[in-house]
Structure formats: structure tokens, C-alpha cells
Amino acid sequence: MREKVSKTELAATIEKYKDQHPIQALCEVLDIPRSTYYQSLHETESNRDRENKELTKEMIEIHTDSKKRYGAPKIHMELEKRIFRESKKSSKANEKVGIRSIIQRKYRPYTSQHQVTEQGNLLNRDFTTTTINEKWVGDITYIHTIKDGWCYLASVMDLHSKKIIGYAFSKTMTTDLVIKALNHAYETQSPKKELIFHSDLGSQYTSEEFAESIRSKGIKHSFSRKGCPYDNACIESFHAILKKEEVHQVKYLNYQSANMALFQYIEGWYNRKRIHGSIGYRTPQEVEDSIRACA
Numbered sequence: 001m002r003e004k005v006s007k008t009e010l011a012a013t014i015e016k017y018k019d020q021h022p023i024q025a026l027c028e029v030l031d032i033p034r035s036t037y038y039q040s041l042h043e044t045e046s047n048r049d050r051e052n053k054e055l056t057k058e059m060i061e062i063h064t065d066s067k068k069r070y071g072a073p074k075i076h077m078e079l080e081k082r083i084f085r086e087s088k089k090s091s092k093a094n095e096k097v098g099i100r101s102i103i104q105r106k107y108r109p110y111t112s113q114h115q116v117t118e119q120g121n122l123l124n125r126d127f128t129t130t131t132i133n134e135k136w137v138g139d140i141t142y143i144h145t146i147k148d149g150w151c152y153l154a155s156v157m158d159l160h161s162k163k164i165i166g167y168a169f170s171k172t173m174t175t176d177l178v179i180k181a182l183n184h185a186y187e188t189q190s191p192k193k194e195l196i197f198h199s200d201l202g203s204q205y206t207s208e209e210f211a212e213s214i215r216s217k218g219i220k221h222s223f224s225r226k227g228c229p230y231d232n233a234c235i236e237s238f239h240a241i242l243k244k245e246e247v248h249q250v251k252y253l254n255y256q257s258a259n260m261a262l263f264q265y266i267e268g269w270y271n272r273k274r275i276h277g278s279i280g281y282r283t284p285q286e287v288e289d290s291i292r293a294c295a
Helices: 007-017 023-029 034-065 072-081 087-097 175-189 208-216 229-245 255-270 284-294
Strands: 135-145 149-158 164-170 196-199 220-223
Touching: 007 023, 007 034, 023 034, 034 072, 135 164, 135 175, 135 229, 135 255, 149 175, 149 229, 149 255, 164 175, 164 255, 175 208, 196 229, 229 255
Parallel strands: 135 196, 196 220
Antiparallel strands: 135 149, 149 164
């Protein structure tokens, strides 16, 4: 039966009991030369070193591909996708290599002087969905540029896939901006049934022009309650992520450079590469594609 026991297994047995018995005695009992034991032990350690180096390489690659946006949890999930399923090992290695997310909190530089009137809240903080194109949410955020000052991004998110399905960028915060973002979403998604679009009570969203645009598409408009940011938490969360992962990491020269960077972030990163814990550590595009494939 001896030929079925490998040198590695014998060395592992000696390693297990070496604190209880002399190594020389164990080698004699197992009929293995001490030199063979030490050589096998060295080979095992070398294999472990190679695995650790490979793991570290994969982690650094994932971290770099995310432009240092991913922290340990998302790096671990990406490692699992690459068949690395040693969660404790990856977590410890993260600490050893010194990998951490670059995101940080920043000041939001705006206030509103708009006289707010309560409107109907159809969503009522019910963010649950069964498929895409049931509930959309929209909001506006500010992006600063060196030459052109403050510019404005209007975004529309599908609550099921968490995908940014429509957006528009402008030097002015007008009703036309939010209409363009909604039109972009409508043209991209081509919804087949009635849906709800939820927004805050900003003047752009409560304008008659926007009301006409949304009615023409057969969409029901839902509004956040006055002074309740949690009513539109999902899209606000996206804008916070955008600021932490992209906007606050660079300085945009002008409107054009910011516009290109936002396009690259939304289409190249957020929708198609960034995994989200709330949708099973998949990308928004993966969620949408899986649903459309079954339609």
C-alpha cells in the first residue's frame, strides 16, 4: 500500500505530529529520509507562496481595473467569480497588501429656494420590483468644472436592475435637462407597460412642461414628500457613489471633459462593470440582459 501514499502526504503527517515526537523518529517510522521530508516541505511552502502571489496579483488587478473604487468585499466577490473562493485568505491578503477603497465623503454645495408644494407619493418608499421598467427614479446633482463652474447631471435609474437608463448633462439646471434624461431613458428602454417615475419636488420636475412630457409617455409621476430625502434614496445613493468614486477623485477642466468622464463612468463602469450587493453582486447590465433573454 506504500506506493499509494505520496511524499507530500507523508511530510504532512510528520508536520502534524512533529511537536509530539522527534522528526527523526517520525521519519524512521514512516520510512522516509529526512532530506525527502524537508524537500517536500519546501515544495509545499513554495506552492503556497505561488498561490499567494497569484492571489495578490488577481486582487491588485481587480483593484486597478476598478480605478481603486473597490474595497475588500467587492474584491472578494470578484475573486470568487474568478474561481478564487477562499474568503478568509482574500480578506487577510487585502490587509497585507494594503488595498482599500479610495472613496471618501465630500460636501454637497447646494440649497434650494424653490417654494415646495406637496404632490402625490405613489412610490411611498416601496422600492420592491418584479422586473425592469416598473419603477424609475430621477434626480439632479451638481458637478463642478474649473472653467465652466457648476454643471448639472440629471439621472434616471431603474429600481429593479439599478441601471442608469437615462441621463443628461448641462451647464444649466432647467426643465429641459430632466426632460432630456427622461427621454433618454424612454428611448433606451422602450417600456411596454405602465410604469411609475418618482422624483423630488424640484421645480424642474413639478413644471408643466415636464408634466406634459411624462403624460405623453403614459407614465405615472410620483413625488417625494416635502423634506423627506429617504423617499428617493436609491437615486441619491447613486449620485453619492458617483461623487465618491469619480467626481471627487479628479478635477474637470470644463464642461466637455466632465461630460466625457461621466459618460465613461456611467456606461463603461457603473452599468457594465460595477457589481452591486443589492442585486446579487451582478452588474446592472447583467440583470437587465438576463430578464430580456427570458422575455
